[in-house]
Amino acid sequence: MTAKTSTTKAPAARKAPRKRQPTAPPEMAAPMTVPEPEEGLLPSHPATELLAYQTDLWRRGLRYLDTLRERADNMLEHEQAGKPPLLDFDYEMLVDGRRLARPANYALLRITRVGDDCLEDCLDETRPPVMIVDPRAGHGPGIGGFKRDSEVGMALHEGHPVYFVIFFPEPVPGQTLEDVLHVLRRFVETLAERHPGKPPVLYGNCQAGWAIALLSADCEGLVGPAVLNGSPLSYWSGESGVNPMRLAGGLLGGAWLTHLAADLGDGRFDGAHLAANFESLKPANTLWQKDYRLFADIDGQRERFLDFERWWTGFYSLSKEEITAIVENLFVGNRLERGELQVCPGCTVDLKRIRNPLVIFASSGDNITPPHQALNWIPAVYPDTAALKAADQRIVYLLNPHVGHLGIFVSSKVARLEHRAILESVGELNDLAPGLYEMRIDNPTGDPDCHKPQFQVRFEERRVEDLDYPDQAPAFDRVRALSEHNVALYETFVGPWVRFYTTPWSAEALRQLHPARTSRLMFSERFSPWMTGVKWLAEMVETAPAPVDSDTPYRQWETLVSDSIASTLELAGTTRDSVYEMGFHSLYGGGWWSENE
Numbered sequence: 001m002t003a004k005t006s007t008t009k010a011p012a013a014r015k016a017p018r019k020r021q022p023t024a025p026p027e028m029a030a031p032m033t034v035p036e037p038e039e040g041l042l043p044s045h046p047a048t049e050l051l052a053y054q055t056d057l058w059r060r061g062l063r064y065l066d067t068l069r070e071r072a073d074n075m076l077e078h079e080q081a082g083k084p085p086l087l088d089f090d091y092e093m094l095v096d097g098r099r100l101a102r103p104a105n106y107a108l109l110r111i112t113r114v115g116d117d118c119l120e121d122c123l124d125e126t127r128p129p130v131m132i133v134d135p136r137a138g139h140g141p142g143i144g145g146f147k148r149d150s151e152v153g154m155a156l157h158e159g160h161p162v163y164f165v166i167f168f169p170e171p172v173p174g175q176t177l178e179d180v181l182h183v184l185r186r187f188v189e190t191l192a193e194r195h196p197g198k199p200p201v202l203y204g205n206c207q208a209g210w211a212i213a214l215l216s217a218d219c220e221g222l223v224g225p226a227v228l229n230g231s232p233l234s235y236w237s238g239e240s241g242v243n244p245m246r247l248a249g250g251l252l253g254g255a256w257l258t259h260l261a262a263d264l265g266d267g268r269f270d271g272a273h274l275a276a277n278f279e280s281l282k283p284a285n286t287l288w289q290k291d292y293r294l295f296a297d298i299d300g301q302r303e304r305f306l307d308f309e310r311w312w313t314g315f316y317s318l319s320k321e322e323i324t325a326i327v328e329n330l331f332v333g334n335r336l337e338r339g340e341l342q343v344c345p346g347c348t349v350d351l352k353r354i355r356n357p358l359v360i361f362a363s364s365g366d367n368i369t370p371p372h373q374a375l376n377w378i379p380a381v382y383p384d385t386a387a388l389k390a391a392d393q394r395i396v397y398l399l400n401p402h403v404g405h406l407g408i409f410v411s412s413k414v415a416r417l418e419h420r421a422i423l424e425s426v427g428e429l430n431d432l433a434p435g436l437y438e439m440r441i442d443n444p445t446g447d448p449d450c451h452k453p454q455f456q457v458r459f460e461e462r463r464v465e466d467l468d469y470p471d472q473a474p475a476f477d478r479v480r481a482l483s484e485h486n487v488a489l490y491e492t493f494v495g496p497w498v499r500f501y502t503t504p505w506s507a508e509a510l511r512q513l514h515p516a517r518t519s520r521l522m523f524s525e526r527f528s529p530w531m532t533g534v535k536w537l538a539e540m541v542e543t544a545p546a547p548v549d550s551d552t553p554y555r556q557w558e559t560l561v562s563d564s565i566a567s568t569l570e571l572a573g574t575t576r577d578s579v580y581e582m583g584f585h586s587l588y589g590g591g592w593w594s595e596n597e
Helices: 010-019 046-080 151-157 177-194 207-218 244-251 256-264 271-280 283-296 298-312 320-332 371-375 377-381 385-390 412-424 473-501 504-512 515-521 531-541 553-588 592-596
Strands: 090-096 106-114 130-133 162-167 201-205 226-229 268-270 317-319 342-344 358-363 394-400 435-442 456-462
Touching (some): 046 283, 106 151, 151 162, 151 412, 244 320, 268 320, 317 320
Parallel strands (some): 130 162, 201 226, 358 394
Antiparallel strands (some): 090 106, 435 456
């Protein structure tokens, strides 16, 4: 008995039930381990997931508010610095248009350096210079070169000497379109002196595109190919239900509101009005999607958001003479494509006088300048292909299927493919026979960073007759007639009183109280001292654990709620645009007008 009770095999007998079934040798048996959670993620217990999501929600909310605070501070700092151009390249000023005999608030810059690299040894002396002009449509200059992958960056990449046209925050008092064109012509003459025998390639973004068209018509022989990016030249064109901005003139009674806004600004038109118009086009993006994208990916989107908003919130002014001429002659009057635009007494712009090749870059996803507005001027100026060829002109158009308006000259992907392809093909444009062509880029790799011969550029001949867009001229002719009548009434009976009572102080007060400013500045520490606490808390949570997985039920629910809100706002915007369309056609589409004309 004692021998059996003292044996060392008793413990083995107690463990025996665990080894009843045959097993692999111990060295081959898989160890029983608990799966480790992915790095930065908490175990997937429901209560733990909820706690982690709430913590992450709090962290993202603090950093989101802190981003809005930094945006407001950047806006104030930029304004206090005089709103310099937001170029990511070093430059020197060659010509200050404010000091010319006929002054305008434009200046010509030469790009001199990229980071630590001087450009003198990198330029190709055989290539013509490139002059890039940014849009003066409410915001400041720099969007064509505010990052390395941009129009400026691609032109430098191809070895072109690059020049950039900027403008200052305030116009010269009484500045007119004629003054602006005079200064731009002086810039072209400066480039001709610096690069004899090499007419510059002109790059015009949005509003600057029609300015380049006017310049090309005035500078025959001095300029090379002109690239018009998202540039409207046919203002009455558009697709019903898709492009509501062209209807605004008729729904507001014409250009008289532009006169009123400029008079209330003491002779200056605040660019914040134009920015607000752009933002109102897509309420879903303006009121929700843009901010939710930032909130949902605060770590990845913060710097990108701040960089873009630094440009978007820099509102510049136009003189009353400029903005009223633009609205009356272009947006409401559509006089450019008709050859009726007078920039000075006895001086009418005729687009048939343009002899340098034109490249028109438009996008089907652009609801501000759709392909209709970018291209429909061609059949209005040249009735058929034979007329275009007889004029010895070459027009090339390039269509992107989906990119938005700003993406045409902001998107890095577009810059690395389309704009680089355009610049690489500059030499071929002058060799084309007169006619209309579509530029096609074959990129089987799908990589925007590929190089020739990985992608190919083809110019396929097209017919002017195929540019067949609906004719909506009768309705818009009635808008123009009503606008002229309302402007005459305003300037006769209302305008003098508005100008009499407007003071520089009241104009500045209205400028500062514009919702486009107050909605952003309210998050600044200067206007909301408690945002200092938000800044301190955001710094505390910046080193918090990594965010929860986007596949968790709570993040999926959050995304679902966001999509529902965006869909509701999109439906509201679509409904609003449909009401605008029906109202416009009810007012100007016939009926009463037909009976009384």
